[in-house]
Amino acid sequence: MVKFDQLLYGGDYNPEQWLEYPEILEKDLEYMRLAKINTVSVGIFSWAMLEPEEGVFRFEWLEEIVDRLYENGVSVILATPSGARPKWLADKYPEVLRVDESGHRNFFGGRHNHCYTSPVYREKVKIINQELARRLGNHPAVRLWHISNEYGGACYCPLCQEEFRRWLREKYGTIEELNRRWCTAFWSHRYNDFAQIEAPSQRGERELHALKLDWKRFVTARTTDFMRYEISCLREAGSKKPATTNMMYHFGGLNYAEMAKYVDVVSWDTYPTWHKEKEHVTALDCGMQHDIMRSLKKQPFLLMESCPSSTNWQSVSKLKKPGMLQAQSLQAIAHGSDSVLYFQFRQSQGASEKFHGAVVDHYGGSDTRVFREAAKTGASLEVLRELCGTEVHAEAAVLYDWENRWAMEDAQGPRNRGLFYKETLEKSYRALRRLGLNVDVIDMGKELDGYRLVAVPMMYLFKDGFAEKLRSFTAQGGTVLMTYWSGIVDETDRCFLGGTPHGLMDVFGLRSAEIDGLYDWESNTAVPTECGQGILKQIHTCRALCELVEVKGAKSVLTLGEEDCDAETEKGSEKASGSEKEMVMKCGESGHEKKTGKKCGESGDEEKSVDGHEKSDSGAEVLAVYGSDFYEGTPALTRNVYGKGTAYYICADFEQSFYDEVFDYAVKEARISIPPLAEIPQGVEVMQRDSGEASYLMIQNFSETEQEIIVTDPEYDVMFGKDPKRLKKYETVVFRKSAAGKKE
Numbered sequence: 001m002v003k004f005d006q007l008l009y010g011g012d013y014n015p016e017q018w019l020e021y022p023e024i025l026e027k028d029l030e031y032m033r034l035a036k037i038n039t040v041s042v043g044i045f046s047w048a049m050l051e052p053e054e055g056v057f058r059f060e061w062l063e064e065i066v067d068r069l070y071e072n073g074v075s076v077i078l079a080t081p082s083g084a085r086p087k088w089l090a091d092k093y094p095e096v097l098r099v100d101e102s103g104h105r106n107f108f109g110g111r112h113n114h115c116y117t118s119p120v121y122r123e124k125v126k127i128i129n130q131e132l133a134r135r136l137g138n139h140p141a142v143r144l145w146h147i148s149n150e151y152g153g154a155c156y157c158p159l160c161q162e163e164f165r166r167w168l169r170e171k172y173g174t175i176e177e178l179n180r181r182w183c184t185a186f187w188s189h190r191y192n193d194f195a196q197i198e199a200p201s202q203r204g205e206r207e208l209h210a211l212k213l214d215w216k217r218f219v220t221a222r223t224t225d226f227m228r229y230e231i232s233c234l235r236e237a238g239s240k241k242p243a244t245t246n247m248m249y250h251f252g253g254l255n256y257a258e259m260a261k262y263v264d265v266v267s268w269d270t271y272p273t274w275h276k277e278k279e280h281v282t283a284l285d286c287g288m289q290h291d292i293m294r295s296l297k298k299q300p301f302l303l304m305e306s307c308p309s310s311t312n313w314q315s316v317s318k319l320k321k322p323g324m325l326q327a328q329s330l331q332a333i334a335h336g337s338d339s340v341l342y343f344q345f346r347q348s349q350g351a352s353e354k355f356h357g358a359v360v361d362h363y364g365g366s367d368t369r370v371f372r373e374a375a376k377t378g379a380s381l382e383v384l385r386e387l388c389g390t391e392v393h394a395e396a397a398v399l400y401d402w403e404n405r406w407a408m409e410d411a412q413g414p415r416n417r418g419l420f421y422k423e424t425l426e427k428s429y430r431a432l433r434r435l436g437l438n439v440d441v442i443d444m445g446k447e448l449d450g451y452r453l454v455a456v457p458m459m460y461l462f463k464d465g466f467a468e469k470l471r472s473f474t475a476q477g478g479t480v481l482m483t484y485w486s487g488i489v490d491e492t493d494r495c496f497l498g499g500t501p502h503g504l505m506d507v508f509g510l511r512s513a514e515i516d517g518l519y520d521w522e523s524n525t526a527v528p529t530e531c532g533q534g535i536l537k538q539i540h541t542c543r544a545l546c547e548l549v550e551v552k553g554a555k556s557v558l559t560l561g562e563e564d565c566d567a568e569t570e571k572g573s574e575k576a577s578g579s580e581k582e583m584v585m586k587c588g589e590s591g592h593e594k595k596t597g598k599k600c601g602e603s604g605d606e607e608k609s610v611d612g613h614e615k616s617d618s619g620a621e622v623l624a625v626y627g628s629d630f631y632e633g634t635p636a637l638t639r640n641v642y643g644k645g646t647a648y649y650i651c652a653d654f655e656q657s658f659y660d661e662v663f664d665y666a667v668k669e670a671r672i673s674i675p676p677l678a679e680i681p682q683g684v685e686v687m688q689r690d691s692g693e694a695s696y697l698m699i700q701n702f703s704e705t706e707q708e709i710i711v712t713d714p715e716y717d718v719m720f721g722k723d724p725k726r727l728k729k730y731e732t733v734v735f736r737k738s739a740a741g742k743k744e
């Protein structure tokens with residue numbers, strides 16, 4: 001794990017734009033001191049300034065600036081400049097430019113507009129990276145390598161296509177195997193040879209989902225390979241400094257879980273649109289991204305970029321209201337960041353980012369509102385210095401997986417006008433966060449050991465071994481809450497045969513039989529059964545997708561439509577108009593004759609399964625049923641005891657309040673410890689970090705009004721912030737408790 005001695009504070013710095021103004025560069029050092037800036041990232045797009053002509057190097061300006069920064073107590077994150085190539089390179093070696101999916105080579109321009117395969121590009125990157133590494137790679141100012149900048153996009157040139165075929169050959173061995181896994185018997189898509197395969201394209205193959213999925217995997221593999229190549233060049237030239245690359249918000253172009261394996265510390269760039277929606281909605285969204293980034297390595301991460309003021313590429317460039325900069329910055333720290341870094345320190349004078357917010361703007365003074373806010377934030381990070389390197393432990397995790405996202409969003413059906421994967425993920429996340437729990441957001445590859453509860457929203461694609469992992473997690477006492485549209489396809493997007501959720505039907509005590517897509521104006525409800533009343537206090541609405549599941553002993557979708565099976569429920573013929581009380585169904589009376597006589601909380605006749613786990617054979621307990629449509633009365637929420645654990649199944653796209661009630665119950669049942677607060681008012685964010693020596697409770701008010709915070713554990717002392725009894729909007733209070741337990 002990369003350890004820093006202080007929380008890093010600063011940001012992207014582009015002195016090459018100011019070389020003609022030595023007085024400005026001198027001023028910058030003074031401003032950095034005033035704002036308590038201790039770290040800047042340099043060299044990110046400096047290639048043309050470092051190598052103005054092929055083989056001609058001009059490093060003096062950079063070396064001088066790095067020395068000056070060092071003398072002034074500012075450390076450096078040193079970037080490799082591969083994010084944008086010089087014009088001479090593109091002109092002399094056109095193969096370095098990207099080719100789009102219709103086969104056209106781009107002109108020079110932009111940033112990531114280069115081929116990650118091109119031997120020339122790799123060679124030129126090696127030369128410049130090694131020059132950098134030799135000259136500055138062991139400079140005492142340098143803390144970290146910043147590899148390229150926001151990798152993204154793909155190249156479809158002949159070299160990349162060939163590389164794709166090589167990757168496929170390695171993955172599948174034979175073309176027969178590829179044909180089988182890709183289901184190419186459909187639409188006469190059989191390939192006779194790997195040499196025939198082309199990348200997906202709007203002008204060509206765009207329906208073969210397995211091809212598209214593998215192409216996306218390949219793009220991640222290619223980009224990661226390029227990143228690793230860049231790092232290896234630095235190592236070869238003798239620099240051992242740790243390396244990171246900056247990732248992006250909800251970016252679907254790369255599987256960050258893969259990339260993260262090869263960096264020493266994860267970092268990312270955040271540009272939330274504050275003041276657009278309710279602040280706490282934005283805070284939840286941003287918090288979830290922080291948690292995704294932290295969970296990639298389950299270690300502290302770095303906030304590599306954020307905007308000190310307004311962001312000029314957004315549809316509306318909104319100023320941050322007073323206090324927001326500090327709130328946003330401390331939110332990153334609360335979620336496990338060891339830094340607050342901006343894009344950018346000094347606002348550029350021209351080109352496309354001239355109106356992007358910066359610590360120092362075109363006016364050029366420190367007597368600005370934004371500068372004062374930045375200086376205040378810098379001072380607060382000094383107070384919180386001991387949080388650096390502390391960890392965020394979570395007992396609950398929500399699963400989010402890039403490959404699953406790709407596969408699910410690419411598939412046709414069950415709802416092409418919106419599956420709402422991110423929103424569904426957020427519902428589980430929010431239900432846990434409103435209880436003040438630390439939450440990891442992990443991909444399918446991560447271990448589940450150590451968690452008490454995991455939420456598995458819309459895990460359409462199951463990678464090999466995932467079902468077994470979830471099974472043993474449950475068997476050993478874990479609580480799982482999985483939703484509809486899970487366990488449908490395998491790694492190459494082939495539908496599982498023999499029933500879904502694949503490999504887990506006994507764990508959940510049900511089989512998913514059908515899924516109904518709802519038009520935007522349609523909805524259904526979940527009506528609690530007698531068993532479910534302890535969990536659901538009201539009737540909840542669902543939209544978009546309703547899964548119809550088969551549970552032994554419950555009203556069965558198999559018999560729906562058969563006249564003699566028109567089951568009578570307590571609700572009888574009152575239909576959906578009945579009052580809440582009338583709508584409540586009795587457990588075990590949900591209609592079908594195959595009654596089990598099961599009581600609430602009993603999982604039925606249990607027997608040992610082959611692997612020795614307690615196995616429930618009578619099907620899940622039905623906690624809620626649908627309130628309308630032809631599947632009225634069939635299960636909408638179920639629970640099954642499996643081994644020592646519990647498996648909940650959420651059958652439809654329910655509203656947030658449904659998730660809140662179900663998770664409240666499940667969290668208690670799973671005995672997850674909740675933070676020592678009398679109450680968590682809506683809009684207040686709670687996070688905990690731990691060092692082993694001390695625990696830190698960080699509370700932020702993202703609600704619209706002042707809030708009262710009462711910590712019920714007297715061993716916590718306020719270490720940062722004013723009066724917690726009157727926590728104003730955007731304010732943060734941090735409590736500390738030493739592990740020894742005694743107040744110091």
Ligand code: GAL
Binds near residue numbers: 269
């Ligand atoms: C980031 C990028 C920076 C800068 C910034 C502006 O995505 O890495 O170089 O362009 O956006 O918001």
Ligand code: ZN
Binds near residue numbers: 117118156157158160
């Ligand atoms: Zn290429």
